[in-house]
Amino acid sequence: MPAGSVLFRDVSILDSTGADPYRGDVLVEGDRIAAVGTVDPARAEGARVVEGRGRTLMSGLCDAHTHFTWNNSADLDGLGTMPVEEHLLFAIESARTYIDSGYTMCLGAASAKDRLDVVCRDAINAGRIPGPRYLANGPEIAVTGGALIKSITKFADGPEGMRKAVRELIDIGVDQIKLSMTGEEITGTQRAEDTYFSDEEVAAAVAEAHRRGKRVCAHARSAESVKMCVRHHVDVIYHASFTDAEGMDMLEANKDWVFVAPGINWLVATLYEAEAFGFPQEAAEAVGYKKELEMAIAGLREMHRRGIKVLPGGDYGFAWTPHGTYARDLQHFVELLGFTPMEAIISATARGGEIMLRPDELGKVQPGYLADLLLVDGDPLADITVLQDQSKLHYIMKDGKFHKEASVEAAPTPPLPGNVDRNRAPAGL
Template sequence: MRLKRYGLRFLIACCLSTGAFAQKTALLCKRLIDGTGKIVQNAAIVIEADRIIAVGSKDIIPKDASVIDLGDFTVLPGLIDAHVHPFIDKDDYQIDHLRRSSAQKALEGLKIMQDLLQAGWTTLRIAGDADVAYAQFDIRNAINKGLFTGPHIYGAGHYISVTGGGGDINFTSYEQPIIADGLIANGPDEMRKAVREEIKHGSDWIKIMVTGAFMTVGDNPQDVHFSSEELTAVMEEANRRHRPVMAHAHATEGIKMAVRAGVRSIEHASYIDEEGIDLMLKNGTYLIPTLSVDLFFQEKYFNSKALAKAVQLGKHEKDENTKSKMLSLAIRKGVKIGLGTDNVGFPATFPAREFAELIKLGMTPMQAIQAGTKVNAELLGKEKDLGTIEAGKLADIIAVKGDPLTDITELQQVKFVMIGGKVVKSDN
């Protein structure tokens, strides 16, 4: 009997340590937009540990579950931003990149990511960032160890650029031996090495600057910067190591080159044409149009000298309306479009304006919500864990007071946030 008692105590201790007796929690809400396209009225969501175990009506709630009643609120999956730069938060970001240490960027970047989590963004894909090291992965690793609460983080350490490209610093004198904010590589061999360096230091995506950029001095976004040989080398190396590639591509031909090479996503696509759209459809390439960044520049940085080029190009793009017409066509044709903001210092509630911009292009509110949940989870290859509220998924859940299907701006006012079954925000 004594051995049996000791054995029982040992079993209980093991169960507690592994979470086998974890507390169940039930969320109640007036309306559930589950990410799959369904709307469930008067829904209940049952959570155990960090996972959803059941979704349905109130009669599914176990007797031993604690209940969080969200009343008339609308519940949705946690939001996913597929294009962020947490270390870029100044208009003169390339100079600011030289002012701040990697350690300082890590501390400030953690605060930015936590603020985004509070605004409902439970997952971020970093599209490279302005840091000589890999501070974003130090943040990710600390969050994953439980040292801090923060969003799920995926992405690239740096944007790989050619000399004189959008990731290089092109406004200093020849004599100045500075380290650019991007990872500079030229020729197939250097491209292979750059991919290997990124993977070695924690990148689960590879980011390449196939064309010029809007924000940098000394390059033209309508120019193609990568040769076909360089692009092939990147793709071969990334594929060998099972890392997807995201391609910064504004120029028409650069978009097509990147799609033909097999990148998983095209970022920006400012000068895409119908042939490029059809190529994306044929190859199943995702498109991340990053619309709200132009709004941010026009509203905050309209007098900025550092971003004069970006502001002017964005204004011209808006006046010409060509990008909007092409993106609307891409939506109608069925290109897989995810939500990415190109967040470069936005206030935490600003990124949700991307939903309204997608709706202006012709998406329904439900499609726009799915772009920032289900579609982005599929882009990341994390659809088994993220993007919808279904049994088996991680309990990444947000709630808003009203109905975002009738007023999409509700997503700018998230009142409740849960990540991995842990409540991190609960207003009202």
């Protein structure tokens, strides 16, 4: 019996293979899932037992477009002016908020300062701070005149400039490169349908990154930018709001490798929920966010219909998209994009394992997978919003170690009348 074994007994197993949930046991040995469904009692002997009582056991979630360094502010330029010491503390707190929210996998989508993401990733991996598995990014690369927020941008022009910028970012230890290819209306100056990169620049950046085994992701809202991404093998396309018919066909023809992560909550919240922060709905509509949201929804529904990989997550960390609200994306996938709750969960778990480049180890409750698990008080297939409620995430495990253990479980369970649901015990939660 390996040390640190844990038996989740009588859980509803939501395994992310597409199978319906079923009641059973799950054994964790060390950092891996050892057995799922029926567990040989002899093998489980000596394991710590967590009584599931029918609660849902599922994989930890993935956010495909993460910014630890976005600092919950409405002042975009403040991302550049925040002193680096405070900024590092903020990023550490973001990492913790992600795992507190049930996210055990995150793909970095740009860091406000050079090394903040890389340092956080290394500290998480070394066990010095709590956080999700993380693939780190550097500052986003833009061409002269094409930055969304100048103070957090690494500028480069021409193929040679792109090569140099990519090499410098790889030198500081990033896992992927971010290209900011189009505008964004909230800036007031950069239009979402403008495309700032040339083909030669995208090709050079991608070739240089891939040469070193790094991937490329891109802020790409315009129709042209989406096609440019597919043409040059940009691995992860963010937003893709204005994808046209030709771009849709190109995505479909390349769906074996390309990922789309729309960051849909950013559009919803910027349009409807930013008024308190100085950006009322009329202003958002006037610059085109309503039209963009409508086009994005239509395009993303079509991508889903065609089997293109669309993943949740994105751009949390502004005042109106604060850290800790990440699982809103799953609700939007169900309510706006036509995903079933099961499809939304698979896109956030099994697909998450794919985008993290570890599809055989992450994102499923299967023997041999790493033990990144959530024990949820509720049924996410009946109510996807349960995943937004941290108090319902009773246990959070990463790498076979508990990040969170529900306080109600730690106290001795008092005798209860037979018809009382112990999962809803009155005290402690």
